[in-house]
Amino acid sequence: MTVLEVRALYKGFGGVQAVAGIDFDVAAGELLAMIGPNGAGKSTCFNILNGQLRPDGGSVRLAGREIAGLPPGHISRLGVGRTFQITATFGSMTVAENVQTALIAHHRDLAGLWRPAASLHRAAAMALLERVGMAAQADRACGVLAYGDLKRVELAVALANDPMLLLMDEPTAGMAPAERVELMALTAEITRERNIAVLFTEHDMDVVFGHADRIIVLNRGALIASGTPQEVRANRRVRELYLGESVEAER
Amino acid sequence: MTGQIVVQFLTGLAGAASLFLVAAGLSIIFGVTRIVNFAHGSLYMLGAYIAYSLTERLAVGTIYGFWVSVVLAALAVALIGAAIEIAILRRIYRAPELFQLLATFGVVLVVQDAALWIWGPVDLMGPRAPGLDSSVEIMGQRLPEYDLALIVISPLVLGLLWLLFYRTRWGILVRAATQDREMVGALGRNQAWLFTSVFFVGAFLAGLGGAIQLPKGGADLLIDLNIIAAAFVIVVVGGMGSITGAFLAAILIGELQAFAVLLLPESTLVIMFLAMAVVLVVRPWGLLGRPVAEHAAGRAAEPLLRPPGRTQRMIWGAVIACLLTLPLIAEDFTLTLSIEIMILALFAASLHFIMGPGGMVSFGHAAYFGLGAYGAALLATKLDTPMELALLAAPAIAGAGALVFGWFCVRLSGVYLAMLTLAFAQIAWSVVFQWYELTGGEDGLLGIRRTPWADSRIVFYYLVLAACGVAIYAMRRMIFAPFGYAVRAGRDSRLRAEAIGIDTRRFEWMAFLIAGAMAGIAGGLYVYSKGSVFPDEMSIPRSVDGLVMVLLGGVQTLSGPLFGAAGFTWLHDAISRLEYWRFILGGTIIGLVLAFPEGLGGIWRQLEDWVRRRRAVARQAKP
Numbered sequence: 059m060t061v062l063e064v065r066a067l068y069k070g071f072g073g074v075q076a077v078a079g080i081d082f083d084v085a086a087g088e089l090l091a092m093i094g095p096n097g098a099g100k101s102t103c104f105n106i107l108n109g110q111l112r113p114d115g116g117s118v119r120l121a122g123r124e125i126a127g128l129p130p131g132h133i134s135r136l137g138v139g140r141t142f143q144i145t146a147t148f149g150s151m152t153v154a155e156n157v158q159t160a161l162i163a164h165h166r167d168l169a170g171l172w173r174p175a176a177s178l179h180r181a182a183a184m185a186l187l188e189r190v191g192m193a194a195q196a197d198r199a200c201g202v203l204a205y206g207d208l209k210r211v212e213l214a215v216a217l218a219n220d221p222m223l224l225l226m227d228e229p230t231a232g233m234a235p236a237e238r239v240e241l242m243a244l245t246a247e248i249t250r251e252r253n254i255a256v257l258f259t260e261h262d263m264d265v266v267f268g269h270a271d272r273i274i275v276l277n278r279g280a281l282i283a284s285g286t287p288q289e290v291r292a293n294r295r296v297r298e299l300y301l302g303e304s305v306e307a308e309r
Numbered sequence: 310m311t312g313q314i315v316v317q318f319l320t321g322l323a324g325a326a327s328l329f330l331v332a333a334g335l336s337i338i339f340g341v342t343r344i345v346n347f348a349h350g351s352l353y354m355l356g357a358y359i360a361y362s363l364t365e366r367l368a369v370g371t372i373y374g375f376w377v378s379v380v381l382a383a384l385a386v387a388l389i390g391a392a393i394e395i396a397i398l399r400r401i402y403r404a405p406e407l408f409q410l411l412a413t414f415g416v417v418l419v420v421q422d423a424a425l426w427i428w429g430p431v432d433l434m435g436p437r438a439p440g441l442d443s444s445v446e447i448m449g450q451r452l453p454e455y456d457l458a459l460i461v462i463s464p465l466v467l468g469l470l471w472l473l474f475y476r477t478r479w480g481i482l483v484r485a486a487t488q489d490r491e492m493v494g495a496l497g498r499n500q501a502w503l504f505t506s507v508f509f510v511g512a513f514l515a516g517l518g519g520a521i522q523l524p525k526g527g528a529d530l531l532i533d534l535n536i537i538a539a540a541f542v543i544v545v546v547g548g549m550g551s552i553t554g555a556f557l558a559a560i561l562i563g564e565l566q567a568f569a570v571l572l573l574p575e576s577t578l579v580i581m582f583l584a585m586a587v588v589l590v591v592r593p594w595g596l597l598g599r600p601v602a603e604h605a606a607g608r609a610a611e612p613l614l615r616p617p618g619r620t621q622r623m624i625w626g627a628v629i630a631c632l633l634t635l636p637l638i639a640e641d642f643t644l645t646l647s648i649e650i651m652i653l654a655l656f657a658a659s660l661h662f663i664m665g666p667g668g669m670v671s672f673g674h675a676a677y678f679g680l681g682a683y684g685a686a687l688l689a690t691k692l693d694t695p696m697e698l699a700l701l702a703a704p705a706i707a708g709a710g711a712l713v714f715g716w717f718c719v720r721l722s723g724v725y726l727a728m729l730t731l732a733f734a735q736i737a738w739s740v741v742f743q744w745y746e747l748t749g750g751e752d753g754l755l756g757i758r759r760t761p762w763a764d765s766r767i768v769f770y771y772l773v774l775a776a777c778g779v780a781i782y783a784m785r786r787m788i789f790a791p792f793g794y795a796v797r798a799g800r801d802s803r804l805r806a807e808a809i810g811i812d813t814r815r816f817e818w819m820a821f822l823i824a825g826a827m828a829g830i831a832g833g834l835y836v837y838s839k840g841s842v843f844p845d846e847m848s849i850p851r852s853v854d855g856l857v858m859v860l861l862g863g864v865q866t867l868s869g870p871l872f873g874a875a876g877f878t879w880l881h882d883a884i885s886r887l888e889y890w891r892f893i894l895g896g897t898i899i900g901l902v903l904a905f906p907e908g909l910g911g912i913w914r915q916l917e918d919w920v921r922r923r924r925a926v927a928r929q930a931k932p
């Protein structure tokens with residue numbers, strides 16, 4: 059089943075065409091990697107998908123429903139979870155509270171002015187933390203965690219709204235190589251068991267070729283290749299891009 | 310008619326000159342050091358006073374002497390600015406940003422009393438500028454010659470600043486530092502030198518601004534806060550860090566004021582702040598400013614916020630027990646002071662509510678205190694409303710004000726937000742100040758009496774204790790309820806909060822509303838404790854008092870602001886009968902900031918951490 063359908067998506071910043079008309083689909087339970095050099099437009103694309111940016115044109119459908127241009131909160135409630143290139147967590151809260159806040163938001167209990175939040179959805183939060191291997195650190199401050207642990211917390215937070223689509227912008231950036239593979243394996247395991255569609259970007263090719271079901275390659279805002287890892291690996295333009303020979307020079 | 314318009318236009322340009330100079334200095338200092346220098350108005354005031362003394366000695370009627378005095382005064386102020394940077398601010402660059410603000414408040418107070426001591430309390434009339442002391446005729450209207458000089462000065466200074474910024478190594482460094490914060494860190498030892506020199510230049514401009522307006526406005530002890538409010542407006546309207554923007558904004562404001570005098574003299578104060586509000590709504594980053602990038606990672610790590618532990622709850626129990634028994638043992642004087650402390654503790658707690666969990670610094674929280682106070686007072690004096698009803702109306706009126714002002718404020722963030730709150734507070738203040746028929750202007754509203762059952766001081770004490778206690782407790786509940794988590798989530802990381810479905814702006818708005826209503830309760834109680842109300846209750850110093858209480862107490866703790874309020878109010882009361890109490894207060898603030906850059910509440914937390922660690926060690930040592 060197709061969870062995400064992106065068609066003719068455009069976004070420019072002044073003179074820079076960051077996303078220049080791209081199309082792709084992600085199916086439930088599938089891990090789709092979006093790769094491309096720095097500045098290719100990957101984060102911009104993610105920011106459009108989760109509502110942080112409004113596209114200049116194009117369509118984004120989530121389970122058949124148009125979501126392009128909706129505010130991020132709305133898109134989150136429709137079932138999109140996201141992690142950020144630079145981890146974003148709530149530093150003044152504990153690990154468990156981070157997840158609880160996401161759960162509270164998901165269940166629309168935010169307006170409560172009186173009952174303490176500390177006990178709300180605590181069990182569900184602990185279950186999520188258990189799943190990502192962070193239960194032991196549930197009551198530590200998020201501000202003091204190691205970077206790899208922070209990424210796990212972000213994963214738990216992103217799963218709190220029971221998403222059908224998970225967007226992960228460089229989930230393993232800044233981690234040690236062994237940790238990277240471990241985190242991606244964990245992500246793949248969780249998302250497959252829940253049948254979540256995953257779109258992720260990544261600069262580490264071991265992670266990409268080791269875990270992605272399909273890969274799309276972005277350069278200067280445009281898709282230049284897509285297919286299975288084998289197909290993409292064999293693609294001439296991709297090889298040129300990654301071997302440093304510019305496609306321009308060939309023209 | 311045309312003549313009048315042309316002359317009024319020229320008057321506006323002349324008025325813009327010193328506004329531009331002060332704002333340019335403020336903007337340069339903020340751009341490089343990220344310090345909102347509240348003491349910038351004090352530097353301007355010193356410029357005026359020093360120029361006064363110098364012209365008395367040097368000018369004696371010569372053109373040369375007058376202008377030499379002006380430049381020397383500006384240089385003297387520049388040295389004072391550099392000295393302030395070296396002696397105070399340099400020691401606290403690593404402290405939280407707001408602490409630097411606090412230190413500059415301290416400087417404002419110290420400079421006020423230093424000026425009082427040196428030049429006395431009487432307003433000084435500026436000398437006429439020799440050679441420019443008559444007026445010229447333009448299209449049948451007269452314009453003072455000195456105004457022509459002022460009109461020439463701002464573009465001249467703008468040109469010189471341009472040369473300084475684009476043609477010198479120093480200027481390149483300053484521009485780079487303004488645009489790229491990382492670069493400042495990479496400067497290493499040169500950073501200290503850069504910051505000091507930036508203060509020197511900024512203070513020079515402030516001093517020059519004060520000196521050149523001397524022949525027009527003279528020197529008095531109030532111009533520091535008046536000009537700082539105007540300078541904030543211009544910097545924000547022009548766009549933070551943009552000198553050309555400040556130039557345009559100064560002209561805009563100067564002209565608006567010049568024509569407002571002509572059309573509607575009562576509106577001069579309001580008009581400037583209204584202009585600012587309008588510009589910020591249309592262009593949130595000012596005329597020539599650029600948007601500040603939102604950081605995904607959020608702000609510098611906030612410490613964990615925990616519900617009070619057992620020790621803390623026991624201490625609170627003891628404090629409440631003491632407060633309950635106080636009327637049995639205390640004298641009238643102590644009760645009166647305690648009433649004031651409790652009211653201001655509620656005021657401080659309400660400010661902390663938006664500053665701490667909400668992460669929105671307000672420079673104008675007195676607006677809501679004042680709206681509550683004037684709301685209750687007007688109901689009581691004009692409509693004979695009973696006290697009970699007036700006290701209930703106070704938070705509603707203040708809350709309504711917060712709802713309107715807050716709608717605009719939450720659209721901005723950081724310093725822009727803070728300055729917009731100041732602008733709104735000044736609008737409210739100037740309405741109260743200038744609408745004599747309704748509010749009595751400077752004379753205030755008097756003779757507000759409590760209901761007979763609450764007339765006794767002891768009964769009123771318990772009423773205040775109950776009202777403030779319940780209000781403060783309610784705010785604590787909210788902070789630990791889902792609402793508080795939502796607000797805090799928006800502060801810690803707006804991106805993350807929005808990505809999980811929190812409408813951060815709406816929660817900020819709600820927090821603004823609640824804080825405003827709570828301040829309104831404090832304002833209403835205050836009116837009935839004093840029996841009167843004056844515009845001072847919503848003026849800048851009142852807002853600053855609140856900030857000092859919160860910041861001294863420690864913005865990162867919940868009880869800190871309450872202790873800050875108690876300490877500040879007590880100290881204020883103890884010294885306010887002395888002639889130079891501002892000096893003592895300012896000195897104390899500076900001393901405390903230098904000694905405890907984490908706030909007094911921070912001491913408590915450090916102590917608690919220490920005890921906890923000791924216990925853990927002890928536990929581990931046991932076999």
Ligand SMILES: Nc1ncnc2c1ncn2[C@@H]1O[C@H](COP(=O)(O)OP(=O)(O)OP(=O)(O)O)[C@@H](O)[C@H]1O
Binds near residue numbers: 071
């Ligand atoms: N807010 C913005 N304003 C202006 N230009 C932007 C903005 N965000 C991104 N860009 C530009 O759009 C282009 C795409 O940026 P984007 O962050 O999407 O790249 P990316 O593929 O995520 O790169 P990286 O691998 O470095 O994360 C870049 O040229 C960038 O400079």
Ligand SMILES: [Mg+2]
Binds near residue numbers: 102
């Ligand atoms: Mg990116």
